[in-house]
Amino acid sequence: MTTTTIESRQYVHPEVLASTEWVAANLQNPSVRVIESNEDTLLYPSGHVPGAMHVDWTVDLNDQVRRDYIGRQGFEALMSRIGVTPETTVVIYGDKNNWWACYAFWVFQLFGHTKARVMDGGRLKWQKENRPLTRDVPSYPVASYKAPERHDTPHRAFRDEVLAYLKAGGQLVDVRSPEEYSGARMHMPDYPNEGALRGGHIPGAKSVPWARAINPDDGTFKTAEELRQIYVEDQKLDPTKDVIAYCRIGERSSHTWFALKYLLGFLNVRNYDGSWTEWGNLVRVPIEK
Amino acid sequence: METPKALEEILETLELLPDPADRAQMLIGFADQFRDVPPDVATRPFSVEHQVPQCESEAYAWAVLQTDGTLTLHFAVESPVGVSAKALATILDQGLSGQKPEMIAQVSPDVVFRIFRQNISMGKGIGLMGMVQAVQALAKRAMTR
Secondary structure (H helix, E strand, C coil): CCCCCCHHHCCCCHHHEECHHHHHHCCCCCCEEEEECCCCCCHHHHCECCCCEECCHHHHHECCCCCCECCHHHHHHHHHHCCCCCCCEEEEECCHHHHHHHHHHHHHHHCCCCCEEEECCHHHHHHHCCCCCECCCCCCCCCCCCCCCCCCCCCECCHHHHHHHHHCCCEEEECCCHHHHHCCCCCCCCCCCCCCCCCCECCCCEECCHHHHECCCCCCECCHHHHHHHHHHHCCCCCCCCEEEECCCCCHHHHHHHHHHHHCCCCCEEEECCHHHHHCCCCCCCCEC | CCCCHHHHHHHHHHHCCCCHHHHHHHHHHHHHCCCECCCCCCCCCCCHHHECCCCCCCEEEEEEECCCCCEEEEEEECCCCCHHHHHHHHHHHHHHCCECHHHHHCCCCCHHHHHHHHHCCCCHHHHHHHHHHHHHHHHHHHHCC
16 A cells, blocks of 8 residues: 655645554653544444543534534533643544544634644554554543634535525535435435435535545545645635535535545535435425436 | 254353353354364355455354264354354354254344344344354255255
């Protein structure tokens, strides 16, 4: 397995990625906290990067009653529990080519924790490189973390905004599978249907399945040149104009949000986390098939 | 629909663990016991005929008919992150190997929800059910021999 260095890939913001080598060299660094965030709940307890804390997207990041994310107090409690201060650099990794790591990264940005990186290649690359895993769950001193109120505007789009945005001809990226985009199915291949009543896509949305940004062999991100070919050259997305990405519940699109915003330097990218489970159930909103 | 006794005992043991963390530990214990398909049954590269459809852990399944008319199940799980698939493979082996094909063929794929409960992830359910369906298909094929 040959992987190009992050530095050689010409990203606009390469500092948001950490290589597995860098993580391995910083496992004892007290100013760095490694975080694992997965879809498969068995993975972290079965073995994780030594010293890594677990952040569960359903339990730790989502509001447990309404469809929303944790608020300021919840975020402060989470960061305190995992021993993170505002000065700590968090490095997030996970399964499924860092899909959930990017989701956690995105939620962290709602609270302005900019000292955050994603481990390039995620859990797959770490394991393929035969790097150490442990079942020892670390504990860190409870940290003091004072967070600002959650600030959604720069990173998050809501349905009324999307409706107005599409009427104005704004750029939308649908990152779901081609079958979901076409309306042939209302859920990911191999996933259960989670309740959309209508299939199709938001009118005008470009179809770019999220995983196109990834090298499947090792889970690393493609080079800036390759990403630019996909999003800018092929799909004619203008990096200087607003872009909204969406998927089914906002998780896959946080991966594309990450690639567009940081790796390609698109100026204003937002994630519509209501996504198709909201849009596909709304009455009288426009849908294309 | 009757569940073979050995499998039922595993299910009942798991159901004694309401805490998802305890259940996860037990499932990981099963994954730790996973044994790769022996070379006298199959060697890499495996035939796609034995690959479990829709399983993202790239699992393979075999059923070897014994002289007493029972089946012995074998699995391979190629993904390094296929912990759930390895756990299920071990449970299916321990719970179903030694049974007649007729008994194995009638085990419902829904058994994965009794096994994993809260520890099943969104994408895993269908792939894991696919492993049970693959075993069902192998058992049905053995019934025709």
